[in-house]
Amino acid sequence: MALPAHRPVLDYLHRHQERYLDELREFLRIPSISALSAHQADVRRAAEWLGARLARAGIHDVRVDETQGHPVVFAQSSFTAERPTLLVYGHYDVQPVDPLDQWVSPPFEPTVRDSILYARGASDDKGQLFMHLMALEAWLSTGVLPVNLKFLFEGEEEIGSPHLGQYIREHQAELAADVALISDTPMMGEELPSICYALRGLATMEIRVSGPSQDLHSGVYGGTVMNPAQALAHLIDTLYDASGRIAVPGFYDQVDPLSDREQSELSQLPFDSEAYKAQLGVPELAGEPGYTPLERLWARPTLDVNGLWSGFTGEGQKTIIPATAHAKLSCRLVPHQDPERILDLLEAHLQHHCPPGVQLHVTHRSGSPASVTSLDHPAVKAAESAIELVYQRPAVHIRMGGSIPVVSDFQETLSVPTVLLGFALPDECFHAPNEHFHLANFYRGAQTVAIFWEKLGATHA
Amino acid sequence: MALPAHRPVLDYLHRHQERYLDELREFLRIPSISALSAHQADVRRAAEWLGARLARAGIHDVRVDETQGHPVVFAQSSFTAERPTLLVYGHYDVQPVDPLDQWVSPPFEPTVRDSILYARGASDDKGQLFMHLMALEAWLSTGVLPVNLKFLFEGEEEIGSPHLGQYIREHQAELAADVALISDTPMMGEELPSICYALRGLATMEIRVSGPSQDLHSGVYGGTVMNPAQALAHLIDTLYDASGRIAVPGFYDQVDPLSDREQSELSQLPFDSEAYKAQLGVPELAGEPGYTPLERLWARPTLDVNGLWSGFTGEGQKTIIPATAHAKLSCRLVPHQDPERILDLLEAHLQHHCPPGVQLHVTHRSGSPASVTSLDHPAVKAAESAIELVYQRPAVHIRMGGSIPVVSDFQETLSVPTVLLGFALPDECFHAPNEHFHLANFYRGAQTVAIFWEKLGATHA
Numbered sequence: 062m063a064l065p066a067h068r069p070v071l072d073y074l075h076r077h078q079e080r081y082l083d084e085l086r087e088f089l090r091i092p093s094i095s096a097l098s099a100h101q102a103d104v105r106r107a108a109e110w111l112g113a114r115l116a117r118a119g120i121h122d123v124r125v126d127e128t129q130g131h132p133v134v135f136a137q138s139s140f141t142a143e144r145p146t147l148l149v150y151g152h153y154d155v156q157p158v159d160p161l162d163q164w165v166s167p168p169f170e171p172t173v174r175d176s177i178l179y180a181r182g183a184s185d186d187k188g189q190l191f192m193h194l195m196a197l198e199a200w201l202s203t204g205v206l207p208v209n210l211k212f213l214f215e216g217e218e219e220i221g222s223p224h225l226g227q228y229i230r231e232h233q234a235e236l237a238a239d240v241a242l243i244s245d246t247p248m249m250g251e252e253l254p255s256i257c258y259a260l261r262g263l264a265t266m267e268i269r270v271s272g273p274s275q276d277l278h279s280g281v282y283g284g285t286v287m288n289p290a291q292a293l294a295h296l297i298d299t300l301y302d303a304s305g306r307i308a309v310p311g312f313y314d315q316v317d318p319l320s321d322r323e324q325s326e327l328s329q330l331p332f333d334s335e336a337y338k339a340q341l342g343v344p345e346l347a348g349e350p351g352y353t354p355l356e357r358l359w360a361r362p363t364l365d366v367n368g369l370w371s372g373f374t375g376e377g378q379k380t381i382i383p384a385t386a387h388a389k390l391s392c393r394l395v396p397h398q399d400p401e402r403i404l405d406l407l408e409a410h411l412q413h414h415c416p417p418g419v420q421l422h423v424t425h426r427s428g429s430p431a432s433v434t435s436l437d438h439p440a441v442k443a444a445e446s447a448i449e450l451v452y453q454r455p456a457v458h459i460r461m462g463g464s465i466p467v468v469s470d471f472q473e474t475l476s477v478p479t480v481l482l483g484f485a486l487p488d489e490c491f492h493a494p495n496e497h498f499h500l501a502n503f504y505r506g507a508q509t510v511a512i513f514w515e516k517l518g519a520t521h522a
Numbered sequence: 523m524a525l526p527a528h529r530p531v532l533d534y535l536h537r538h539q540e541r542y543l544d545e546l547r548e549f550l551r552i553p554s555i556s557a558l559s560a561h562q563a564d565v566r567r568a569a570e571w572l573g574a575r576l577a578r579a580g581i582h583d584v585r586v587d588e589t590q591g592h593p594v595v596f597a598q599s600s601f602t603a604e605r606p607t608l609l610v611y612g613h614y615d616v617q618p619v620d621p622l623d624q625w626v627s628p629p630f631e632p633t634v635r636d637s638i639l640y641a642r643g644a645s646d647d648k649g650q651l652f653m654h655l656m657a658l659e660a661w662l663s664t665g666v667l668p669v670n671l672k673f674l675f676e677g678e679e680e681i682g683s684p685h686l687g688q689y690i691r692e693h694q695a696e697l698a699a700d701v702a703l704i705s706d707t708p709m710m711g712e713e714l715p716s717i718c719y720a721l722r723g724l725a726t727m728e729i730r731v732s733g734p735s736q737d738l739h740s741g742v743y744g745g746t747v748m749n750p751a752q753a754l755a756h757l758i759d760t761l762y763d764a765s766g767r768i769a770v771p772g773f774y775d776q777v778d779p780l781s782d783r784e785q786s787e788l789s790q791l792p793f794d795s796e797a798y799k800a801q802l803g804v805p806e807l808a809g810e811p812g813y814t815p816l817e818r819l820w821a822r823p824t825l826d827v828n829g830l831w832s833g834f835t836g837e838g839q840k841t842i843i844p845a846t847a848h849a850k851l852s853c854r855l856v857p858h859q860d861p862e863r864i865l866d867l868l869e870a871h872l873q874h875h876c877p878p879g880v881q882l883h884v885t886h887r888s889g890s891p892a893s894v895t896s897l898d899h900p901a902v903k904a905a906e907s908a909i910e911l912v913y914q915r916p917a918v919h920i921r922m923g924g925s926i927p928v929v930s931d932f933q934e935t936l937s938v939p940t941v942l943l944g945f946a947l948p949d950e951c952f953h954a955p956n957e958h959f960h961l962a963n964f965y966r967g968a969q970t971v972a973i974f975w976e977k978l979g980a981t982h983a
Binding site: 261263265272273274275277278279280281282283284285286287288290291293294295296297298300301337341342343344345346347348349354357358361363365366367368369370371372373374378379380381382383386387388389391393416417418419420425427461462463464 | 722724726733734735736738739740741742743744745746747748749751752754755756757758759761762798802803804805806807808809810815818819822824826827828829830831832833834835839840841842843844847848849850852854877878879880881886888922923924925
């Protein structure tokens with residue numbers, strides 16, 4: 062029986078470990094803070110560094126593409142029809158570093174202490190992005206790539222990816238792929254290498270309840286008109302039943318329930334309610350009855366009030382009946398809820414319950430569906446095999462409660478499912494002082510990525 | 523049978539009509555805008571003009587008293603134990619005049635057109651205040667005052683009377699009286715001379731619902747914590763039942779119902795619902811079932827939301843679970859509701875209904891009771907007689923939905939009931955451009971006041 066093709070690749074990664082760390086430090090020294098215009102040149106310098114590094118790894122085609130904002134770095138291997146095509150996404154921009162005085166070592170002077178690399182961007186996302194370049198160079202230096210590769214690295218993730226959607230739409234054909242891989246999320250825990258296969262979607266709207274044509278004196282007029290703030294409170298209260306379920310008729314109709322396997326796996330994941338409550342500062346947890354907190358976070362839809370405003374909100378008192386009352390509402394959606402349908406149901410429910418004497422106006426509807434990749438997808442299987450080989454334990458399958466816009470774009474614009482294979486730990490201070498990355502996971506991540514490609518390539522045979 | 527004592531008084535008023543109008547114009551020419559510091563000297567000038575005018579009328583004792591703000595003008599007649607003592611309140615300050623370009627004639631150049639006097643302060647309140655000086659001079663010039671008189675004229679009514687409460691407390695003994703009279707309100711309508719005998723009270727509080735220690739990402743955490751804005755909406759919604767009644771247990775317990783006579787009189791007052799709805803811009807009226815709009819405005823308590831705020835209220839979306847949610851609440855109270863008791867009931871109800879996972883905090887409680895003067899009070903009887911003599915028709919008895927702080931102070935600090943005898947018409951543009959006062963009511967008002975004193979004096983015999 063022949064040795065697996067990844068053997069020399071892993072050897073290569075091991076031999077060049079020190080050089081890779083030095084190169085990552087070089088990458089981390091560039092203060093590519095996308096939010097601060099003073100760092101605009103640094104962001105471009107990071108893009109160019111990345112383009113040059115991809116070229117040096119030997120990939121066929123590298124470009125630094127202009128956008129209306131910071132550049133996109135795109136690269137692709139030579140194409141062979143027999144191989145599956147993998148789209149790799151990452152971002153080379155980083156968060157601002159305030160408060161600077163809380164950093165033990167300067168954010169842009171990468172420092173290793175106790176086998177942990179400290180720097181802004183170490184885990185989010187330069188360190189995780191760089192693992193893919195290491196795997197690329199190792200494969201190209203030792204054999205033949207087992208997959209067609211496309212790299213999409215943006216410089217605006219930390220400012221909400223304002224130009225990425227357009228870039229993806231404009232480069233739809235070029236970005237065509239069988240599956241996408243992103244390493245920009247944490248693992249469930251230190252000994253819990255994780256495959257994230259589903260994200261929740263989002264549906265939002267703004268509502269305005271309007272009553273009298275102007276604020277009224279509550280003494281002179283109180284008792285004869287419906288108070289818009291009271292009406293708004295009533296409308297919001299009708300959205301939930303006494304148990305905590307969402308009371309909008311049809312809201313749960315399209316929800317794809319967890320499979321027995323998913324439910325069973327999810328029930329085995331650790332969740333420390335006491336620690337969670339202490340972290341959030343709440344006396345008790347809440348939510349839909351009949352589901353565990355992780356089920357509620359990952360596999361059940363929600364409806365939250367994000368903002369409320371009406372009438373007089375300053376210091377002191379102004380005893381008015383406000384002319385209007387406003388709320389911002391948002392739903393987190395799960396597979397297979399349709400955002401437009403959910404917004405329609407919500408709007409119909411609110412109109413139905415709107416009291417006499419006021420009018421309801423719905424504005425700013427927007428939505429994007431949940432993303433899910435089947436646990437039977439070859440890329441999930443390939444990731445499981447790779448993790449088991451490297452970590453010597455089975456991967457856990459996780460979901461996430463939030464949305465990642467690029468995953469929605471891949472699903473909606475490219476029809477490409479995404480697997481999120483993150484190697485950061487949940488407490489590595491992304492967006493905070495002393496961001497760091499465990500070097501053990503940095504090296505194991507690169508190995509996992511390299512083997513994942515091999516396993517994914519094999520599924521196409 | 524002897525002629526009534528007021529005969530020469532009315533003759534005197536009639537003979538000096540033109541001079542009185544000239545004097546009122548002089549008073550109105552002083553731009554005593556209390557809200558604008560640029561007019562501070564004008565406010566003082568108006569106080570001094572008033573003090574001098576009172577002295578010229580021949581009253582025993584006149585003072586211009588300093589406060590922390592604008593002066594109080596105090597005057598009193600010589601005292602005779604056999605006569606009842608009447609405390610007369612008015613204010614010599616006026617509202618600002620913006621927008622100036624909408625005035626047909628300049629606000630401080632009093633102009634008569636079609637027997638209507640146009641000027642800032644014509645009806646609110648210099649014109650109505652001056653009627654009492656005319657009656658004073660007429661009585662002192664023609665005979666013996668039928669009552670002991672005390673005049674309290676302030677210069678800060680239009681800025682919320684910030685120093686009057688303290689002045690009244692400090693001059694409690696000096697202000698002692700049997701009853702107070704105020705001419706600073708409108709009549710019900712042109713041919714409806716009115717005696718206002720009751721005002722609603724006020725109880726206010728601010729509430730804060732607090733959940734997580736900071737705003738949370740609604741994707742990452744949504745489904746596990748109670749949303750404070752949702753909880754606040756629920757709490758507000760529990761305050762009302764489906765019919766529109768206030769659902770706080772005990773809220774209506776102390777309400778003094780209208781007597782059969784009051785209810786009957788009130789049902790005969792005009793109220794044009796269609797015009798009212800059009801004026802307010804509401805599609806339908808609302809409020810407590812089983813009562814007419816005037817009953818709801820004047821004789822039933824209310825509970826209004828004056829302000830709401832929580833979470834993200836800017837443009838766009840920020841999908842958070844807010845850490846806190848806030849509301850300002852106020853109740854209009856009727857006789858004999860105790861503000862402290864109402865606030866206690868409200869607070870207990872809210873605490874009882876506060877959902878798990880959040881906490882409710884109540885702050886900024888404040889209140890003042892409703893004011894009411896019995897329809898059987900001698901001063902009400904005296905006012906009825908005076909109105910009937912002058913207007914040749916019976917007075918209507920009205921209430922008001924708002925509160926007037928000085929009336930509360932008279933009731934609470936001095937234990938003096940108040941009768942509101944106003945001669946302005948509801949549409950005379952108080953606080954707006956082209957404020958005016960019908961001269962017919964100016965003269966009839968002075969006559970009514972003069973006869974009221976006589977009738978009130980007679981009740982003491």
